[in-house]
Amino acid sequence: MTTSRPLRADAVRNRALLLAAAADEFAEHGLDASVADIARRAGIGKGTVFRHFPTKDDLIAAIVLDRIEALGAIGERLLHSEDAGAALLEFLAAAGDQRRQRDLSFLQEAGDALPEVVQARTRMFQTINALVDRAREHGAIRRDITGTDVILLMCAPNYVTSYVPGASPDLWQRYLAIIFDGLRPEGAHTLPQPPPDAL
Amino acid sequence: MTTSRPLRADAVRNRALLLAAAADEFAEHGLDASVADIARRAGIGKGTVFRHFPTKDDLIAAIVLDRIEALGAIGERLLHSEDAGAALLEFLAAAGDQRRQRDLSFLQEAGDALPEVVQARTRMFQTINALVDRAREHGAIRRDITGTDVILLMCAPNYVTSYVPGASPDLWQRYLAIIFDGLRPEGAHTLPQPPPDAL
DNA sequence: TAACAAGTTGACCGCTCGGTCCGTTTATCG
C-alpha cells in the first residue's frame, strides 16, 4: 500500500467541504440528491467531486463508513458498561440520534462498492451481537431475541418518524422506547417466526 | 360528473393487465420501476399506459387506492369484533400481509396526486383510530399509545424485513409480534416523547 | 521565482426516464 504524495492544501479543504455538503444534501433529499447539487452546495466544480471520489457510490460509501465507524466505536465502549440492558438501549439511542435526518441506510442499499464498508459493517454487527448477548444474559431482554433482530429493528424508529411532516426531531425516541419495551422479558408473547440468519 | 361512454372491451382487459403488471413491477423494483418495463410486462404499448393514466403518479395512485380501500374494509369489519385487542392485531397482520413485497408506502410518498387517495387514506386512518381506541378501553394496549402511533408503527415490520435478502416472506410477522408486545400494558415504561399530532 | 505536478473546472457525452403525438388497428353498432 503506497501512501504516495500528501494531498495539496486546497484539496484537503475541498474534500472536507465536499463531504459536509454531501452529508447535508443526502440528509435533505435522500440518496437521490444529484452530484451537481452537492458540488454547488460545496462551492466547487462537479469535476472536482469525481476527482475525489471516482463514482457517486464511492462518495456515499465514504460518508457511510464514517457513520459506521463512529457508531461502532460507541458500541465497543458500551461493551464495558456496568448495566448491560442500559448499554444496549444507549447504543440504540446513539444510532437513532446519529441518523436523525434522512436515512443513509447503512445496511444494504449503498456502500457495497467499497469492501472497507462491508468490513466495518461486519465489525459493527459483531459488536451489536455482543451487546445483545450481554443484555440477554443479564435478563434485560427476552431470550428469543437475537442480535440480528436488534440490527433490523435499530432502523425502525427513524424510519417511522420520517413520515411525520412537522415532527420534533426527537420523536424517534418515542418509538425506540416502544420497540425496546417489546424486547423486554416482562409480558413477552411467543414469536410466530424464527429469527433470520445473521446478516 | 359525466360517466361518458362505457369502456371498450379490449380497453378494460388491457387496464386490468396493466394494473397487475404495474403492481408486480413495483413490488420487485420499487417505485422506480420504469413505465416502459411495466408496459412490456403487461404486453401493451407504452402509449397505452399513458392513455389509461395520464401520469405515472396516477398509475401509482390507482394501485395505492385499491390497497387502502381493501385494508380499510378489513378494518371496518374488525371494528365489530368481540376481542378488541385481537382485532387490532389482526388488522396489523392484514396490513403486513398485504404489503408483503416491496413497499408501496401509502402514507405520504405517493398518491397525493389524486384527492381520492387522500380521502380514502383519511377514512382508513379514522378506522385505525377507532380500532386503537377500542383496544385501549379494553386494556389490550397501554394507555399512552395513540392511533397515530399505530399508524406509524404499522409499516415498520415490512420495512425492517425488506433488508433481509433470502428471508421467509412471513418474517415480518416476527417483528409485528415484537412491536405489538411493546404496545401491551404489561411491563410498559413511560415514553420519553409525546405522541405526534394526528396525520 | 521559475517550473512542474497536482488540482480545478464546466462544457460535453451517452443514457434513461416520463411524457407526447400521430398513423394504424379494432371494437362497436346502425
Next chain:
DNA sequence: CGATAAACGGACCGAGCGGTCAACTTGTTA
C-alpha cells in the same frame, strides 16, 4: 357489412442524471 370513434403502439422529445476530458489555475518545491 361499413362507417366511425375509440383504443393502440412505438418513434420521438426534452430534461436530468452520472461520469469524462482537455484547457486552465494554483500550491509546492528547489
